[in-house]
Amino acid sequence: MTVLHIQNLEKQSEDAIIFPAFSLEVAEGQLVAIHSTTNVRSVLLHLLIGKTVISNGEIYIHNEKLSRRKAREHLPFGISFLDEGYYERLTVREHFTFYQRLYGSAHSIDEVLSRVQLESVEHKKGRHLTFSEKKRLKLARLLIEDPDLMVLEEPDQNVDVETKRVLLKIFREQQHKQKSILVLTGNMESAITLTDQVYRLDEKGLEAFEVEEPAQSSEEETQGSDREFDQSQPIQFNKIPTKVNEKIILFDPPEIDYIESHSGQSHLYIMSESFSCVFTLAELEQRLQPYGFFRCHRSYIVNLQKVREVVTWTRNSYSLILDDQKKSEIPLSKSKMAELKGMLGLN
Amino acid sequence: MTYSLRRVYAIFQKDLKDVLKNMFITTSLPVPLVFALIASRDPNPPVEAHFMFINLVLVMITAFLQSAIIAEEKEKNTLRGLMLSPATTLEILNGKSLLTFVFTIVTIMVGAAISGYEPANLWLVAVAFLFSIFFYLALGTLIGLYTKSMMEASVLLMPILLVFGFGTMHRAFIEEYAFLSFTEYFPNIQLLELAENVQTGAGIADVWPALTIILAWSIVMFLLVIIVFKRREIDE
Numbered sequence: 001m002t003v004l005h006i007q008n009l010e011k012q013s014e015d016a017i018i019f020p021a022f023s024l025e026v027a028e029g030q031l032v033a034i035h036s037t038t039n040v041r042s043v044l045l046h047l048l049i050g051k052t053v054i055s056n057g058e059i060y061i062h063n064e065k066l067s068r069r070k071a072r073e074h075l076p077f078g079i080s081f082l083d084e085g086y087y088e089r090l091t092v093r094e095h096f097t098f099y100q101r102l103y104g105s106a107h108s109i110d111e112v113l114s115r116v117q118l119e120s121v122e123h124k125k126g127r128h129l130t131f132s133e134k135k136r137l138k139l140a141r142l143l144i145e146d147p148d149l150m151v152l153e154e155p156d157q158n159v160d161v162e163t164k165r166v167l168l169k170i171f172r173e174q175q176h177k178q179k180s181i182l183v184l185t186g187n188m189e190s191a192i193t194l195t196d197q198v199y200r201l202d203e204k205g206l207e208a209f210e211v212e213e214p215a216q217s218s219e220e221e222t223q224g225s226d227r228e229f230d231q232s233q234p235i236q237f238n239k240i241p242t243k244v245n246e247k248i249i250l251f252d253p254p255e256i257d258y259i260e261s262h263s264g265q266s267h268l269y270i271m272s273e274s275f276s277c278v279f280t281l282a283e284l285e286q287r288l289q290p291y292g293f294f295r296c297h298r299s300y301i302v303n304l305q306k307v308r309e310v311v312t313w314t315r316n317s318y319s320l321i322l323d324d325q326k327k328s329e330i331p332l333s334k335s336k337m338a339e340l341k342g343m344l345g346l347n
Numbered sequence: 348m349t350y351s352l353r354r355v356y357a358i359f360q361k362d363l364k365d366v367l368k369n370m371f372i373t374t375s376l377p378v379p380l381v382f383a384l385i386a387s388r389d390p391n392p393p394v395e396a397h398f399m400f401i402n403l404v405l406v407m408i409t410a411f412l413q414s415a416i417i418a419e420e421k422e423k424n425t426l427r428g429l430m431l432s433p434a435t436t437l438e439i440l441n442g443k444s445l446l447t448f449v450f451t452i453v454t455i456m457v458g459a460a461i462s463g464y465e466p467a468n469l470w471l472v473a474v475a476f477l478f479s480i481f482f483y484l485a486l487g488t489l490i491g492l493y494t495k496s497m498m499e500a501s502v503l504l505m506p507i508l509l510v511f512g513f514g515t516m517h518r519a520f521i522e523e524y525a526f527l528s529f530t531e532y533f534p535n536i537q538l539l540e541l542a543e544n545v546q547t548g549a550g551i552a553d554v555w556p557a558l559t560i561i562l563a564w565s566i567v568m569f570l571l572v573i574i575v576f577k578r579r580e581i582d583e
Binding site: 049074075079081083085086089094097098103104125141145 | 351353354356358360364368369423424425428434435
């Protein structure tokens, strides 16, 4: 059963294409993420809640067309915005009581309190909560409403590890109950960790982002060619060239925190800044392996020297936390976990 | 979408809890009662003394509270969540109006007990009060819909406080400057004159013009609210 069906949705703003026509289906129990820029995300959200008119294309919820009028009256799905508010003077429990009455929900307050792990602060006022607790409070509103489809904008932006764990647990529980979730985010790591299916939406259209690596064979291939590469280069030149506008900047491998590939381009991250690089990820992997770099995901290479922590969210979802300023999180895919353990001498 | 009293009540309860913890509002609520105390010091106060505090209640509580609780939802980004919930805008506004209404009635009754105001014809005065409360509720809603924060709402309320809240004092000006005579038709002055006439023994037959004028004011204000409401997106 399809819960959300977006058909040929398209948006242009004056002369610029924000996104060309795309179609997307979210089935029952499916966790989907759309990775996009803030601008694309807010346009999409406005279309979903009927703030702007859908001029081209259609959105169906449970096979019922979403009209602007209907969306404004009562949204047939749950939504949580990044900048959503809370009542500063009400306690957590009072929030819950209010939401329960407002939505006529059958969920007990204590059950939701424990699901979002706010029991210890249930008598604290909204304004005295920490950022992450507030974030969980906002999530609780959706749990009380309990819609078939939740749309979440940046659910784990700037949250602590506890909240991210809560979020992941709730996502899995919703999936078990055959409920669907659509995450809109600008953070690839969060998209990969939270959901099963990631899309990238930009002015070129909607593009599926493969989360699980296709085959192991390509891996061996690169391992083989690795040695060839070393031999074919008599003079050791180790720096990695990147391009910024017209300039070429060379980086020492140990400077690099991690490398991400998106839109067919690899990006080096150094001191929280991104530099695009002409080499493909496979080529970079070859070059950088001797320096302790590790292909931890189909679209990521990480400098193992910079890894501070390996977080296990669920049995098959992992992240690496780096030791850089931003404490960047990098996804680690399931099959690579075993490889990494081997490298660390853990098994 | 059907109208649900349960949701209206949920919003009423939520706002009640919120308002009682809001220092800005709880400290401004007793201000009109001070004027009731002043009136009570006179052993035989004129009706105008009682209406000093009653008009203040109508502006500072009815209009101000109503606008503040609507504007604050916008300021704190919670209105959008409410609008996207099953609650309709009418239910949201009704829940808030109910709260303001209860606060107004309670303060007027407490104030009247303090100042010792006893209308000669309770029912007639009550009806006039009711019409006036509707006018100020609509005025408060209008301000709430127009402004984006509580601060903005209280600034907008200042001129209204001068005209309607202390308005009964400028009756002296009207006698001096003829061009101000139109202000005699303001709802606050009509309410005062009605109460004065009732106190001297007038019945419905004598005061119906004043009642009609007050009612007309509230109907105009309600129509304004509806027009503004239709034209403006409430959550922007």
